[in-house]
Amino acid sequence: MAAKHITVLATGGTIAGRGARGLGRAYVPGQIGIAEMAAEVRALGIDAELSSVDIAAIGSQDIGWTEWDRLYGYIKAALNDPGVDGIIVTHGTDSAEETALLLDLTLPADTPLVLVGAMRPADAVGSDGMRNFANAVRTASDPAAGGRGVMVVMGDQVFAASDVRKAATSHIDAFRGFPRGPIANVTPASLDWFGPPPRTGEGARFDWPQTLPQVDVLMAYAGMSPCTVDALLQCGATGLVLAGMGAGNAPGPVLDALADAVRGGVPVVRASRVDQGYVDRNLEVDDDARGFVAARSYGPAKARILLQLLIASGITDPLAMQVHFDRR
Ligand code: ASP
Numbered sequence: 001m002a003a004k005h006i007t008v009l010a011t012g013g014t015i016a017g018r019g020a021r022g023l024g025r026a027y028v029p030g031q032i033g034i035a036e037m038a039a040e041v042r043a044l045g046i047d048a049e050l051s052s053v054d055i056a057a058i059g060s061q062d063i064g065w066t067e068w069d070r071l072y073g074y075i076k077a078a079l080n081d082p083g084v085d086g087i088i089v090t091h092g093t094d095s096a097e098e099t100a101l102l103l104d105l106t107l108p109a110d111t112p113l114v115l116v117g118a119m120r121p122a123d124a125v126g127s128d129g130m131r132n133f134a135n136a137v138r139t140a141s142d143p144a145a146g147g148r149g150v151m152v153v154m155g156d157q158v159f160a161a162s163d164v165r166k167a168a169t170s171h172i173d174a175f176r177g178f179p180r181g182p183i184a185n186v187t188p189a190s191l192d193w194f195g196p197p198p199r200t201g202e203g204a205r206f207d208w209p210q211t212l213p214q215v216d217v218l219m220a221y222a223g224m225s226p227c228t229v230d231a232l233l234q235c236g237a238t239g240l241v242l243a244g245m246g247a248g249n250a251p252g253p254v255l256d257a258l259a260d261a262v263r264g265g266v267p268v269v270r271a272s273r274v275d276q277g278y279v280d281r282n283l284e285v286d287d288d289a290r291g292f293v294a295a296r297s298y299g300p301a302k303a304r305i306l307l308q309l310l311i312a313s314g315i316t317d318p319l320a321m322q323v324h325f326d327r328r
Contacts, residue, residue: 012056037122109147158182241304258292269303306325
């Protein structure tokens with residue numbers, strides 16, 4: 001079989017980080033150019049043709065609309081190139097779930113597109129970057145990779161963008177999926193999918209927006225004051241995501257302030273600050289009466305991306321928005 005052609009778009013992150021000097025911990029993300037990393041993986045004898053572009057060289061905590069818009073432009077160009085079989089985006093792990101979901105919701109599901117990062121910088125002892133990268137090449141080159149939407153490859157596992165989240169700050173198996181766990185196991189020499197592609201032929205769910213509106217996240221806690229809601233509205237929030245307690249709860253006065261925000265034309269999505277689980281409609285909170293949307297399986301970071309796309313698309317009716325959260 002002819003070697004697959006993979007476009008690698010680099011954004012930085014720990015996978016390109018340097019400075020840990022073996023046993024040290026402090027380092028700077030985004031120090032190694034993608035050409036160097038691609039040369040290293042090629043030297044391992046990987047069976048794929050890689051062409052690479054540095055889009056950015058940042059920690060993913062600094063990623064935002066400028067980098068996303070640039071990245072999307074390069075992805076579209078790669079998609080329009082009949083010689084490209086798959087795309088890899090190297091990315092910091094902190095916000096990988098946000099970039100992955102944004103791309104998943106705005107690209108056709110048939111594109112084999114894989115985000116990959118690392119928990120340890122390239123020069124740390126036991127660095128996971130090159131293995132994750134080799135695993136990403138393996139995944140993006142696989143004939144059965146299409147029809148699964150955007151994927152994240154970390155720790156010898158493949159996750160779907162809609163499920164994945166970073167669940168640990170420093171372990172190399174830091175990523176988890178909810179409600180589905182991994183959709184495949186991968187090593188540089190093997191790839192085992194757990195089922196057929198579920199989204200073959202599915203088009204992009206949203207157009208790429210002109211820009212993304214300001215949506216802010218507020219976390220609930222015991223004794224929380226409703227002033228936080230007012231402060232965010234004064235800062236220009238056009239949508240709010242509540243990282244609520246438990247199944248999306250918050251003190252009564254905060255819920256009242258959020259309902260006022262909805263009445264003022266600012267959509268509110270209730271998610272949870274708990275690591276995983278569903279936030280369903282109308283349990284302890286009367287979403288129907290207050291005009292809220294329930295985030296279902298999405299955590300706050302993912303719920304924010306979907307709310308931004310909904311507002312950018314002019315979809316702000318709570319029940320119309322709810323359909324998109326229910327669909328995943
Ligand atoms: N702060 C880094 C980043 O997200 C962490 C990492 O890549 O693992 O870019």
